[in-house]
Amino acid sequence: MAYNFYEMRQRNNEIANGMRCEEASADVENETQFDWNSPSSYFELNNCTSLETRIYEAGYILKQTMEMRDPHLISDRRGYLQSFLSCMIGTEMVDWLSTLATETLHSIKQISLTRFQVVGMWQALLENGVIAHVSNELQFADKHVFYRWMIGTTNSVHMRLTIGVIFDGEQEMVPHVSDIAAAIFFLSTIGPDSLFRMILCKSSSERTLEELEHVYRELLHVKALTHLSTMVKRELAAVVYFEQHQHAGHVLFRQGDEGNCWYIVLKGSVDVIIKGKGVVCTLREGDDFGKLALVNDAPRAATVTLRKDKSQFLRIDKNDFNRILRDVEANTVRLKEHGQDVLVLEKMNATYRTFNDTHHSYLSIPINTTATNSTRDLPIDLKPKCCYSVMAGLPEKTVEYLLETRIDAQTDDGLMDEFLEDFILTHIIHMPVNILCSYLKNYYMRGSTVRMDGTLPIDDYEHKIVAKRRVVAFLNLWVQIVGLRFFIDPASNSFIEEVYCYVLEDSQQFPEILANLAPMCAIRQLRESAMQTINRHSSVVLDCGTYCSHAPAPNPVLPFDTCNQVIYLSDTSSFVLSIRLDKTAADICEMAKTKMRYGGSNEELQLVEVKSSGERIIFSPNDISVPTMISLNGRLYIAYSDEIEMLVPVPQQNGPSESIHSSLLDCLSSVDIAQQLLIFHTHLLEATDDIELIIQVFGHEQFPNRITSNLDLLMRRFNEVQFWTTTEVLLAQGNTKRLSVLKKFIKIATHAKENRDLLSFFAIILGLSNVAVSRITHLWDKLPTKMKQQYAEFEELLDPCRNHRAYRMLTANMNAPTVPFIPLLLKDLTFTHEGNKTYFAGLINFEKMHMIANVLRSFRQCKYPVAPFERKAFKSKSLVRNFKVIDNQRRLMELSYQIEPSKRKRFSDCL
Incomplete structure (x- = not known):
């Protein structure tokens, strides 16, 4: 098939382990030139620049820019009853860097930084000694406090800059705009990590709401916490702390000690040692330990020591751990019928923003038992807001609960209720379309059977009117979220006509139903527009x-x-x-x-x-x-x-024996090629529906008669660009031409990243990281230093540490539209699916559905923000639509050894 997810996942895992294929390379060297066996990994990453060096370089560029462009920011200050020489003010530093980021990054449409994110960038420089607080405070503050640059102007600083020369710290010149942009972009990717550590060093009472939200988003990607509910993660965001130990061998706790905290490995690894058995296991990034002693209130069952230097941990103290467990049980509400759970809800400790015409108000109102005429006529800013999240439930009762509590809570400000959107995006996993339509029809006809207080509904006139209105409102939201797919499915498509007939008939008996005719007519008009697309002629x-x-x-x-x-x-x-x-x-x-x-x-x-x-x-x-x-x-x-x-x-x-596309690389500029790739890949992305990701991960057998052809074509294209890159480098005639092709692909990758075409970007980087290309040392040695550094930075974005944090920070700062790295989205869905049960005791696990919906939302947000059925029409050149490639790794390695024989082969030839 065009895309084998298992193989890609294996490759990603190998990349994640920082592989250098040393063992595989040794096997390769023992083979003759054409007798090659596939190594354990097709990719080899080689990044030679330390993170500290790059932070120092980025800081020096910002310092030089500030001194040359805005020297007034650095001056003598007086405060704290004393004078400080050559200092800057925290608020002015944030203002200056925000303005500089807007100026340098706006033209390439890369990122949009908030003030909070800029604080994280300065914190990264503070942690690494590039700047310092005058009183040696370790946390950067966006306040009227003083900082100074710690990089001496008399020291020679050697950096790879665009001007192509060694930059001496004594020279007075403004860095090139591309170097400034690269420095800001780099700091924007590491800033959130520094911000995360800074927040975790604060006490719970000092953390702001914005900081708690940042910690919560980080905890979403911690493997040890994936099974916990959303509300528990939010509780943990307030009490989790950062802990770091410098040296391997340090003992975190000993067997028999009192258990007083729960640890999660953030970076590094630890050994678990039991007396008489020695090291029984090694725990690495994302693993947790120490929880058993807290749960059982028992002594530590093992000794835990650091395996690596500078290992980092998340720590939750015992008192906070026990309090959260008690709160979870206290805040859990179980609705029962005939002695069996039908809904499991969790109370949310949150406020909800609502709007009226003249002011903003913030309300936190307990959930109402029913939304009848007592709430139907209230102004929008006084309507009840849901304070419970659904953890699990039976399908039909979940639909009823959603209609009872979430439809009436919808506002006109364009904000979608999260659980409502989660349900619509993921219902296909646990509830086929025809079953959902049947539940909606039953509710339309008879109203609700579930109440928070356990009482039965009153079968009266008002209740019937409200029930019918809710179904129409739900249909409207369903169409709004799903779009064209709603009308492609025969069950939902025909259900529109069925409900329209019901509304038309009921309007004769109930005058209040006339208000439902307008939204139903609007849905039917959307249906007519969609049918023009659906009823087109067949295409090849x-x-x-x-x-x-x-x-x-x-x-x-x-x-x-x-x-x-x-x-x-x-x-x-x-x-x-x-x-x-x-x-x-x-x-x-x-x-x-x-x-x-x-x-x-x-x-x-x-x-x-x-x-x-x-x-x-x-x-x-x-x-x-x-x-x-x-x-x-x-x-x-x-x-x-x-x-x-x-x-x-x-x-x-x-595949080809000589380059088929060399003229394309020669005749078109890297900008043009990247632009044409973007247009074509945007087309393929727009055509791909998020349900295809679900089908691919959960298995086609669960969704009969549903195709994933659009996703197949998108992943086929990813493989095609990846192997095209490797093929063109290896088939280039002569070392000079091969070096030119390598440079061209790095330039194309650069422009693809600027275009936010991450599919092309990562396909090209993986193509160049193929061991058949990366092993040709004489080729990489001739690459200019600046370009080699740029490629190393690109490779870092493939680093899967902390659940591909580098990639997530990159995309978090990008504005839509983007063409995402689809394999990682599939990996996220697979991890969520395999690590969480779909059902608990016959109840749907909606915490799992929420995690899946988050991935689907990130996929949907990558697309153009256009109205349903109104897709932009672009034309891409046919030159970039189909590439002739070599996709056999053995053949690629044969070509590689023809270009540069193995060391053993060269040695035997000398003899």
Whole structure:
């Protein structure tokens, strides 16, 4: 298939471990030039610049800029009953850096910084001694306090700058704007981490609401806390502390000691030692320990010592731990029917912002037992707000609770209730569309059966009116969130007409229902617009493996679209079939029987992909959208079961033997290529629906007749750009040309990052990190120092420490639209799915649904903020739509050894 998530996850894990492939490289050196075995990783990262050095360089650039452009910020100050020479004021520093960031980064559309984030950037410089508080305070404050630069102007500072020369600290010149932008961007990516540590060093009472929110967002990515509810994480944000120990071997606690805190490894690792057994395990980043002694109020069961220097931990003290556990139980509300739980709710300690026409008000009102006529006519700023989050529940009762409490709490300020949005985004996992429509229909007809106080509803006139209004309001929100997909599904599409008929009929009996006609008519108009897209003629998506110029993107590929697929037989003869994407593998075998003149049963035939590497993938009879799942140089065979072992790759699957796209790299500038890649990838992203990510991770078998072709095409494209990068470097003729191609790809990656096309950016970086390219030392040695440093910074964004923190900080500072790094989104969903149960005792686990919805929201927010069914139309050049590549790692390594033989090979030649 075009994208194998298991393989990519393995690769990402290897990257996460900071691999250098030392063991694999040793194996490679023992092989002859063409007798190569695949190493454990296809990628090799080599970053030679320390974080401290880069922070020092960034700080020096800012200092030089301030001295040359705004020297008045540095002056003698008087305060604290004494005078301080050459100082700056904290508030002025934040103002200055915010303005500088806006000026330098606005043109490249990279980031938008808040004042809070700028404080984090200064904190990073403070932690590393670039600036200092006059009284040696360790926390940067956006206040009228004094700081000074600690970098001496007389010291020679050697840095790689755009001007291409060594920059001496004694020279008086303003750094180049690109260096200023790079320094600010770098500090913006490490600032949140410094801010996180700074906040955790404060006492609970000193932490502001903004700081608590920042800590909460960081805790969302801590592996040890993923199973905890949202409210528990928010409670922990106020009481978690930062702890660091410098030297390996330091004892955190000993076996038999009293348990007084719970630890989570933030950075580094520890050994767990039990008397008489020695080291029983090693705990690494994201693991936790020490909780058992707190839960059982027992002595420590083991000794824990640092394994690495400068290990960092999150610490929760025993009293806070026990208080939170007590609060969780006290704040949990269980609604029962016939002695069984039907809903499990958690009380939220939060306020809710509401608006009226003239002022802002902040209310915290307990949840109402029902929203009847007593609340229906209240002004919007006086309506009750939900103070409970849903932890678990039965499907039907959850729908009723949502209609009872969340619809009436919706305001006109455009803010969507989070649980309502979570439910709509994820209901397909636990509640098919037809079942949800059935629940809504029942509620429309009879109203609610669930109340917070356990009483039954009064079947009166007012209640019926409110129930019908809620269903119409829910439908309106459902369409608003889901968009085109709502009308593609036959069950929800037909449900619109059904509800419209009910509303039309009820309006004759209930005059109040007339108000529901307007929103239903608006939904029907959206439906008519959507049907024009859905009822279009069939399009050819892939023509014998080539992406067609008439493919529907940015509109989605639909089940009736086709692919012209070459089908091979075991004797290597072939024919072409036009295959609808909703056809199963069994259907394809049936279609092929007429071409094969075969009259037997389908059970004897198998649909098999043979990859260029020799791997065989046997498709299940129920697999659909098979043509978009095939790898770049893969071949699709129909064979008998006893013929499968004889299917092997053919030479044509090795890819090109000389560069096909060298003219593209020569004729188009890196800016133009990056722009065309952006346009094409934006099309593919716009066509991809978030439900396809769910289907990919949870398994196609749970969602029959639903295709993921758009996601397949997007991931196929990621693989294509990645292997295109590696292929072009290796097929370049001569060292000079190869160096030119390498430089060109680094420039393309730079512009892709500026364009926020992270799909292209990471595909290119991974392509250059392929061991077949990264091992060519003479090529990288000739790369200019500035460009080598830039590439090293790009590689750092692949670092998966702290759950890919570097990447998340990059995207957090980017404005939409962006083209995201899709493999990481899939990894997040897989981690959430495999680490959390979907059901607890028959109740849906809505904490898991909330985590999944957060990933889906981040995917949706990457797209253009346009109205439903109004996609921008761009035209991308056909030159960048299809690349001829080598995707066989063995073949790539053969080319690599032709360029630079192994050390053992060179040594034997000398003998």
